[in-house]
Amino acid sequence: MIFLISTSFGYAFAESNYDVIIPKGAGNPSYDPQFKKDLFAEEWYIPTKITVLVNDTITWTNQDTDRHTVTSGQSSGRAGGVTGTPGIFFGIFDSGLFGQGEVWSYKFIRPGTFPYFCTIHPWMYGVVVVDGPIPPYSHNAAGYELKLPAMTVSTDKKYHNGLYWDPVVIKTGEQILFTLDFFKIDGATKLHAFEYDFVLVQNGKEIHRSNGFSEGGSDTKYFVFTEPGPLKIRLENMGKDKFSVSEFDTVVYGNSTKLSADAIISQNKGEPIIYQVSLWVILAAPAILIIGIIWTVKKKH
Ligand SMILES: [Cu+2]
Incomplete structure (x- = not known):
């Protein structure tokens, strides 16, 4: 009887564990796929998007030399990282800082799309999609039952x-x-x-x-x-x-949780702005120098 009640809510899944890696170089908001690949991460959390089932646990492993967080909310994206825009906290989970070789785990007990970021490197973004039944009772954002009123x-x-x-x-x-x-x-x-x-x-x-x-x-x-x-x-x-x-x-x-996960990823990708800015500096600096020399030479004559 007890078993029947538990399966009627659809919670009879085998509970699985998944891994997400924070790669070396995640502390840098720019990237250059051709050069310095070991210093710039193209993905901050690998995989960026992971799909699991209700009651599965994800373990994040920090392989970078910097400390990082796994914090529920909206990243400021690659462009926002360059301008120093902070992320937006959703308040569902927060690992706090964890360092090189350290791990942090979280169990997802309700379905939904859970974007997350790093509080000190807010360009870092990832998203967890959790498939499964919606708890049939009132609950908080994490999924724990909330007695009403x-x-x-x-x-x-x-x-x-x-x-x-x-x-x-x-x-x-x-x-x-x-x-x-x-x-x-x-x-x-x-x-x-x-x-x-x-x-x-x-x-x-x-x-x-x-x-x-x-x-x-x-x-x-x-x-x-x-x-x-x-x-x-x-x-x-x-x-x-x-x-x-x-x-x-x-x-x-909402009706679809997967659509919004893809929207989150495309919204965060942006352009590698630092790389563009540095190109401008490389091109503009000699030009300014030449103009300056010509101007100085002209003044002397
Ligand atoms: Cu970080």
Whole structure:
């Protein structure tokens, strides 16, 4: 009986282990396939895209001399690395720094597309595609079950907030009803006519903000999501205080997870900008020098 219940959720897979390598040279944002191949990595995580099943584990091995991270979020890409643009944190997993010869493992317990990058070399990008059934219960962005209503205490410890959403698994194109509860820190005294901002942050970007007002301690909000990806539901400016923030996290599922993985890769590839810039310097420097010599010679005569 117990076995039947577990298979009805589709979690009867053999759990497999996969390896991703961080190659030597990953700490350099440029590359030159013809020369210095040992100093410049063409892929920062090998393979860049890996497809696994729910409950599989991936182990990253650092073969570079620099320390690196495996951090869920959006890389700034090759071009962004040159301009010093940081990556965008999604907050699902973060290895922290690990050095030469060290490894870090993570088990993926829900399906989806998980882009990741290195926090100190944000041009480094990889993506994990996890195939399998969507957990039939409400869960956080990592996939762990979240009992609804989810409860939390505001950052300034002044308020207690409850949040319920329906349907409990959020999908694109479906109207979601959010029910919000506002209590004093005792968790029992309802806050009536209480002002706040309802904020949705998806894939690290604010996608919605609207004012709210509680009636008898509660309020409702509707939203239809167009994009899949990790979601933070934030209650900000509670009681008109910018330090009063409560946050909940979950995920929005789309129809296709594979398409977005390919989009992430093509978006990050970009041009090897440092190589182009260095070519300009090589060509422009002698030209400026010659102009300077001609100008100096002319001045003397
Ligand atoms: Cu790195």
